Amino acid sequence: MSGNLKAEMLVDKEYQVAKVDNRIYGSFIEHLGRAVYGGIYEPNHPESDEQGFRKDVLELVSQLQVPIIRYPGGNMVSAYHWEDGVGPKEERPRRTELAWRTIETNDVGTNEFVDWAKKAKAEVMMAVNLGTRGIDAARNLLEYCNHPSGTRWSDLRIKHGYEEAHHIKTWCLGNEMDGPWQVGHKTPVEYGRIAAETAKAMRLVDPTIELVACGSSNKDMPLFPEWEAITLDHTYEYVDYISLHQYYGNYEDDTANYIAKSLAMDDFIRTVISTCDYVKAKKRSKKRINLSFDEWNVWYHSKEADKKLDPWQVAPPQLEDIYNFEDAILVGCMLTTMLNHADRVKIACMAQLVNVIAPIMTKNGGGAWKQTIYYPYYYTSVYGRGIALNPVIKSPKYDSQEFTDIPYLESAVVFNEDKEEVTIFAVNRHLEESLHLKCDTRSFENYKIIEHVVLEHDNPKAVNTFGNEEVKPHSNGVSQLDNGHLQSDLPKLSWNMIRLGRI
Ligand code: AHR
Numbered sequence: 001m002s003g004n005l006k007a008e009m010l011v012d013k014e015y016q017v018a019k020v021d022n023r024i025y026g027s028f029i030e031h032l033g034r035a036v037y038g039g040i041y042e043p044n045h046p047e048s049d050e051q052g053f054r055k056d057v058l059e060l061v062s063q064l065q066v067p068i069i070r071y072p073g074g075n076m077v078s079a080y081h082w083e084d085g086v087g088p089k090e091e092r093p094r095r096t097e098l099a100w101r102t103i104e105t106n107d108v109g110t111n112e113f114v115d116w117a118k119k120a121k122a123e124v125m126m127a128v129n130l131g132t133r134g135i136d137a138a139r140n141l142l143e144y145c146n147h148p149s150g151t152r153w154s155d156l157r158i159k160h161g162y163e164e165a166h167h168i169k170t171w172c173l174g175n176e177m178d179g180p181w182q183v184g185h186k187t188p189v190e191y192g193r194i195a196a197e198t199a200k201a202m203r204l205v206d207p208t209i210e211l212v213a214c215g216s217s218n219k220d221m222p223l224f225p226e227w228e229a230i231t232l233d234h235t236y237e238y239v240d241y242i243s244l245h246q247y248y249g250n251y252e253d254d255t256a257n258y259i260a261k262s263l264a265m266d267d268f269i270r271t272v273i274s275t276c277d278y279v280k281a282k283k284r285s286k287k288r289i290n291l292s293f294d295e296w297n298v299w300y301h302s303k304e305a306d307k308k309l310d311p312w313q314v315a316p317p318q319l320e321d322i323y324n325f326e327d328a329i330l331v332g333c334m335l336t337t338m339l340n341h342a343d344r345v346k347i348a349c350m351a352q353l354v355n356v357i358a359p360i361m362t363k364n365g366g367g368a369w370k371q372t373i374y375y376p377y378y379y380t381s382v383y384g385r386g387i388a389l390n391p392v393i394k395s396p397k398y399d400s401q402e403f404t405d406i407p408y409l410e411s412a413v414v415f416n417e418d419k420e421e422v423t424i425f426a427v428n429r430h431l432e433e434s435l436h437l438k439c440d441t442r443s444f445e446n447y448k449i450i451e452h453v454v455l456e457h458d459n460p461k462a463v464n465t466f467g468n469e470e471v472k473p474h475s476n477g478v479s480q481l482d483n484g485h486l487q488s489d490l491p492k493l494s495w496n497m498i499r500l501g502r503i
Contacts, residue, residue: 005430007395007409009439011422017388018343020414022067023170025381026125027353028295029113030074032100033318036108038364039354040116045365052107053116056368060360061120061353064374065381068170070125070294070349071113075099077175078131079183082141085109087160098183100318101311110145111157114166123169125212125294125349128202130174130194131184139201142171146206170210170347172294173198173235176217176245178227188227192234199238212241212292212347219246219268225275232279232289241292241347244272247357248330249300255326255460257400259429259493262333262410264402265296269341291341293348296334298327298373299357319356323371325471325493326460329427332376332495335384336412336425342388350377363466371464372471375455376425379473379497383423386416391424398429408435409490420502422447428490431460435490442484447500449486452477456494 029035040061043052072080079098084106092106110126117124126145128138140153145166147154154165176182177191186194191214199211213235216224228242246265250258269291276289301321309316321327331350338345354360359374395409410427422444428435441447454477462470479488479498490496 005396005408005433005435007393007435007437009394009409009411009437010392011389011413011424011439011441012443013389013415014443015390015392017340017390020339020342020385020388021346022385024293024338024342024345024348025064025066025377025384026068026070026294026347026349027064027066028070028074028349028351029353030356031072031076031097031104032074032356033320034315034355034362034364035352035358037105037315039356039362041108041112042364051112051115053119054362054368057354057360057362058119060368060370064359064378066120066122066353068123068125068347068349069117069120069353070127070172073099073127073175075175075182077127077129080129082110082129082137086111086144086156096312102316103312103314105314110141111160111162114168124166125170125172125347126168127172127175128198130177130191130198131182134194135198135201138198139205142202142205142209146209169208170212171202172212172214172243173239174214177214178221178223179217188223188230189234192231195231196235196238199235203238210241211239212243212294213239215242215244215272217245219264219271225271228272228275229279232276233282236279236283236285236287236289239289241290242272242276244268244291244293245295247295247297247299247351249298250326251300252401254401256398256429256431257402259326259329259333260400260403260406261330262337263406265334266337269293269337269345273344290346291344293338293345295349295351297351297357298323298330302357317355320361321357322463322465323373324460325372325457325462328372328376328455328471329429329493329495331373332380332425332427332455333410335376335380336410336427339380339384339388339412339414339425340390361466367466369464369466370469375473376495379453380425383497383499384412384414384425386414389413389415409437421450422500424498424500426488426490426496426498428492428494428496431493434492437488437490439486439488440484441481441486441500444484444500446503447481448503449479449481450499450501451475452479452488453497454491454494456491460493
C-alpha cells in the first residue's frame with residue numbers, strides 16, 4: 001500500500017442518514033430525438049419484439065435495475081395531447097412537436113410505454129401538460145390510466161385493449177414551468193395556482209397518487225429559490241415532492257474544476273431543503289416536502305451539433321452526448337451526493353436513458369452499447385440499496401476556479417442489512433496521485449472484502465464507441481481489511497466501489 005496522498009474515513013452502522021429510496025436510481029425517457037424512436041422502439045430492427053421494442057436495449061436497461069422512469073417529457077409534455085398517443089395506431093395524428101421542433105408520429109404513447117416499462121420492471125412516473133393545457137386534460141389522463149372501469153376515460157382504456165388499470169402512482173405537475181423556453185411558461189403565482197388546482201382534482205380522481213411540483217429548471221434560474229417558496233406556498237398541502245433539475249458541462253476544459261461540480265449539486269439540494277422547510281414553518285405544517293431530482297446528468301457535448309439540425313424531422317439525433325471518462329467521474333460524484341441526502345432526496349432520474357444524453361446508445365438498425373457513465377450508474381443502482389450511512393471523512397483538499405475546499409476523497413456508504421453487506425463508493429479527484437484510504441469499519445465485525453471495482457483511465461477524454469469499450473471497470477482494486485481496518489488504494493482520478501460482506 002503506497003501513496004503520499006492520504007485520507008481517513010469512519011463508517012459506523014449507527015451513523016445513519018436514512019434508508020435509501022430505490023427510486024433515486026430512476027431515469028427518464030422523453031419523446032425527444034432517438035430516445036423513443038430508434039432507441040427503445042424500432043419495429044423493423046432484427047432485435048425487436050412483437051411490440052417493436054428493441055430487446056438488446058431492454059437487456060441493457062434491465063441490467064441497470066431502473067426502478068422508475070419519467071415520461072413523456074421534459075419540455076415536450078408542455079404542448080402534448082396524450083389523446084393523440086392512444087387507440088388504433090393508424091388513426092393517430094402526426095403532429096408538430098414544438099419543444100424540439102420535430103415531427104411526432106405518436107406511434108408510441110401511454111399504453112405502449114406502460115407495456116415497455118413493465119418489460120423493464122420499472123414504474124412509470126407520468127408528467128401532465130400544464131403548459132398548453134390544465135386541470136381537465138390531467139384528470140382525464142389520470143382517469144384513463146388509473147380508474148378501474150365504468151367511466152368515459154377508463155372505458156376508453158379498456159376499449160384500447162387494457163382491461164386492467166395501469167396504477168401509475170407518481171405524477172409530475174408539468175415540467176420546468178419557470179423556463180422562458182417552455183410552451184406555456186408561467187410566473188410562480190400562475191404556476192402555483194394551476195398546479196394546486198390540478199393536484200386537487202387529480203387527488204379527487206385517485207387519492208393514492210403522489211405528486212411532484214415543478215421547482216426551478218436549475219440553480220442558476222433568476223427566480224431560484226423564490227420560485228420554490230412561492231409555488232410551494234400555493235401547493236404545499238397538495239403535493240409530496242418538489243423537483244430539481246441540473247446538468248453540468250466542462251465548458252472551460254478544466255477537469256479539476258469540472259469534477260467538483262457535485263459540490264454545487266450538494267449546495268442546490270441543501271437550498272431546496274431549506275426552502276421547503278421555510279414554507280413548512282411559515283404554514284405551521286407538520287408535513288414534510290421531499291425532493292425529486294428528476295433530471296440530472298452531464299449535458300454539453302452535443303449542444304453545437306444540435307444547432308445544425310434541420311427542423312421537422314422524425315427522431316433526429318438530438319442531444320446525443322458522447323460521454324468521456326471525466327464525465328463518468330462527475331456522474332459517480334453526483335450519485336454519492338444524492339445518497340448522502342437520502343433523508344430528503346426520494347426520487348431522482350438520470351436524464352435520460354437511451355440515446356438522448358444517455359448511458360445507453362444505439363445505432364438505427366444496428367447495435368447498442370454502454371457509454372462511460374453507464375458504469376457508476378449501474379454499480380450504484382445495483383449495490384447502493386439499503387441504509388445510507390454518514391461517513392466521517394478527513395481528506396486533503398484543493399481549490400479550483402469555482403470552488404474552495406474540494407475534498408479529494410468523495411464518498412458515500414450504504415449498508416444492506418438483509419444481505420449483510422457494506423458498499424463504499426469512493427472517488428479520488430486527484431488528477432496525478434493515487435489516494436491511500438484508511439477506513440475504520442470496526443462496527444462491522446467479521447466482515448471481509450468481496451470486491452474492489454475500479455473505473456480508471458489515463459485519458460480523461462477517453463470515450464466508448466460501438467464495438468470499442470475503451471472505458472470499463474475492472475475488479476483488481478487494491479484493498480485489504482484487518483480487524484475492522486480497511487486500507488484501499490484509490491488510483492489517480494478514479495471511481496471505486498469497495499464491497500464488504502460477512503465472513
Ligand atoms: O432532458 C432534456 C431537457 O432538459 C428536458 O426536456 C427539459 O426538461 C430540460 O430542460
